Amino acid sequence: MRPSLLAAILALGMDISSASAVAPNSFSVGTEAFSRGDFANAFKSYREAVQQGHVEAHTQLGLLYEKGMGVPQDYKEAARWYRVAADKGSAIAQNYLGLMYEDGVGVQQDAKEAAKWYRLSAELGYSAAQINLGVALMNGLGLQQDKAEAIRWYLRAAEQNDGNGQYNLALAYARGYGVLQDYKEAMKWYRLAAENGHASAQNNLGTLYLMGRGVSPNRIVAYAFFHLSATNDPTRENKAAANRNGLAATMSEQDIASAKMLSRELGKPGNLLKTLDAITPLRAPE
Numbered sequence: 001m002r003p004s005l006l007a008a009i010l011a012l013g014m015d016i017s018s019a020s021a022v023a024p025n026s027f028s029v030g031t032e033a034f035s036r037g038d039f040a041n042a043f044k045s046y047r048e049a050v051q052q053g054h055v056e057a058h059t060q061l062g063l064l065y066e067k068g069m070g071v072p073q074d075y076k077e078a079a080r081w082y083r084v085a086a087d088k089g090s091a092i093a094q095n096y097l098g099l100m101y102e103d104g105v106g107v108q109q110d111a112k113e114a115a116k117w118y119r120l121s122a123e124l125g126y127s128a129a130q131i132n133l134g135v136a137l138m139n140g141l142g143l144q145q146d147k148a149e150a151i152r153w154y155l156r157a158a159e160q161n162d163g164n165g166q167y168n169l170a171l172a173y174a175r176g177y178g179v180l181q182d183y184k185e186a187m188k189w190y191r192l193a194a195e196n197g198h199a200s201a202q203n204n205l206g207t208l209y210l211m212g213r214g215v216s217p218n219r220i221v222a223y224a225f226f227h228l229s230a231t232n233d234p235t236r237e238n239k240a241a242a243n244r245n246g247l248a249a250t251m252s253e254q255d256i257a258s259a260k261m262l263s264r265e266l267g268k269p270g271n272l273l274k275t276l277d278a279i280t281p282l283r284a285p286e
Helices: 005-013 024-035 039-051 055-067 075-087 091-103 111-123 127-139 147-158 163-175 183-195 199-211 219-232 240-248 253-266 272-279
Strands: none
Touching (some): 039 055, 055 075, 055 091, 091 127, 127 147, 147 163, 163 199, 183 199, 183 272, 199 240, 219 240, 253 272
């Protein structure tokens, strides 16, 4: 999953000193302009930073062209700027270029080329690319299927506290993809992803608590997670609301009230894991 544009911009802004000592001011000005929605001035500042040799400014120009922010949307131009930055060693640009090849946006669709750029970025430690490479390996997209290697890349992303990496790793353990099925291990990684606000992980935790897989069954906690997930992601694709409503039909009003109160506690920043540890210790491995 691609990080938000602002998150990517700010992440790059943190690396100004290491990326280029030549043009930190222009890049900083561009980042500040982007963060306040002034895309025209962000584009202008990034162009200045490019002329002064700032590698990551190329990536940011690609983002602006891809999304049509401050300039007319132009996927081919976006891919061109990403490639320049990718060739200069930008892990973020390499991942973005991989995404364009995977989707066939601005370039000819090419799964093998996508996997190539994901691997280059992943080897530089970029967690989003590690996940994308893991997905490619898990499904044999553009390279030979290797589920064990996919798990290793998911783990590397998860250990960087990437919620998507934690979710993918948990899902693999829950379903036995590339590893022996292990609900306790799935629970461990779903918990971490849920703490990071991953709505699908929160929904899946609800299912594990409802079914008693990897943890003692607890309908109140299950409802709390379904409710939290549905609140964080109310889209139709998220089944948490349906799961919550179906469970509610079997619960007392008092238990539902308790579950909603628990859901509010779980949703407080930094509160999920310590709240769970206080009420539901993990079961022995199954």
